[in-house]
Amino acid sequence: MEQPDSDTAWMDAGNCRSVSPSVFFPSDGVGVEVARQICRDCPVKNACLEYALVNRIDHGVWGGTSERERRRIARRRRVGAEAAERSRPPA
Numbered sequence: 001m002e003q004p005d006s007d008t009a010w011m012d013a014g015n016c017r018s019v020s021p022s023v024f025f026p027s028d029g030v031g032v033e034v035a036r037q038i039c040r041d042c043p044v045k046n047a048c049l050e051y052a053l054v055n056r057i058d059h060g061v062w063g064g065t066s067e068r069e070r071r072r073i074a075r076r077r078r079v080g081a082e083a084a085e086r087s088r089p090p091a
């Protein structure tokens with residue numbers, strides 16, 4: 001099982017550092033788009049997305065992705081890891 005990622009130094013460089021956190025926990029699709037616009041050219045977008053994926057953060061917009069998009073990414077990674085495991089030759 002993956003350990004929670006406690007390295008959050010990248011957060012200080014995010015485009016959202018001066019934006020209300022509530023913007024990143026929208027209640028509808030319009031709100032998600034507003035948050036994504038802020039994330040779009042964020043210099044720490046990848047670190048932010050990985051943080052949310054590794055820590056299984058369900059809510060909010062992280063790394064420019066919605067909750068649904070992160071679930072999809074996590075599912076794809078799981079399926080890929082399982083396929084790699086199955087194709088590994090026996091020890």
Ligand code: SF4
Pocket residue numbers: 011013014015016017024038039040042043044045048049061062063064
């Ligand atoms: S990607 Fe978005 S939520 Fe993540 S640090 Fe950048 S602006 Fe903030």
